Amino acid sequence: MKRYMKREFFNGALGFTVYEETGQVLYRVKQEDEQRRQKLLIFDEKDRLLSEVMRKQFMMQYFTIRCQTGIYVLIPNIKEYFMFLIYGSTYRFAGNMAEGRFSLFDVDKSPVMTQKKCWTTYGDGYELELYVPEQEIFSLSVAVCAALYRSAAETAADGC
Numbered sequence: 001m002k003r004y005m006k007r008e009f010f011n012g013a014l015g016f017t018v019y020e021e022t023g024q025v026l027y028r029v030k031q032e033d034e035q036r037r038q039k040l041l042i043f044d045e046k047d048r049l050l051s052e053v054m055r056k057q058f059m060m061q062y063f064t065i066r067c068q069t070g071i072y073v074l075i076p077n078i079k080e081y082f083m084f085l086i087y088g089s090t091y092r093f094a095g096n097m098a099e100g101r102f103s104l105f106d107v108d109k110s111p112v113m114t115q116k117k118c119w120t121t122y123g124d125g126y127e128l129e130l131y132v133p134e135q136e137i138f139s140l141s142v143a144v145c146a147a148l149y150r151s152a153a154e155t156a157a158d159g160c
Contacts, residue, residue: 001020001021001129001130001133001136002020002021002127002128002129002130003018003019003020003026003127003128003130003136003140004018004019004020004021004118004120004125004126004127004128005017005018005019005125005126005128005140005143005144005147006019006120006123006124006125006126007124007125007147008028010028010030010031013030013031013032013033014031015028015029015030015031015040016028016029016040016144016147017029018128018140023121025045026044026045027042027043027044027045027050027140028042028043029041029042029043029053029144030043036056036057037054037055037056037057038054038055038148039052039053039054039055040052040053040054040055040144040148041053042067042137042140042141042144050067050068050137051065051066051067051068051137051138051140051141052065052066052067053065053141053144053145053148054066055145055148055149060075060076061076061149062074062075062076063075063084063145063148063149065138065141065142065145067137067138067141068137069134069135069137069138070088070089071088072086072087072088072089072138072141073086073087073088074086074087074142074145075087076097076149082096082097082098082149083095083096083097083102084097084142084145084146086142089138090106090107091104091105091106091112092104092105092106092107093142095115097146097149099117100115100116100117100126100146100147101115101116101117102114102115102146103115104139104142106132110131111129111131112130112131112132112135112139113128113129113130113131113132113135113139113142113143114128114129115127115128115129115143115146126143126147128140128143
């Protein structure tokens, strides 16, 4: 199933809207800034909290995801490309976060999610292909982490 994620601003704060292929809004991601961390909350169309993503800084930037399937830690890593090391899951990250193109794979190398930067009828954003429906919220949370990391890198590059 395909989802489209577009960066939005809600009450002056960064967030995202997630659409299905028909254009129906499925999820809203709202940001709350706190001291030393940034929190993004993923809500469904009935305003139920589904996931909490936190960007933290302690000697390096990293992310935590708390959702129905568990608690995960994502640590940015630079090898051949920008990627995440994912702790708390058997999933592996492949691709280049800096380009907005990556995939999540399970240990048996079956795809869980792919993401690519694209232009849609909703504007500039990301196309997500989800292969494991029960991991939709975790996959969206990882996509939010990648988008946050990417936007932070773009902001840092603009400030140079």
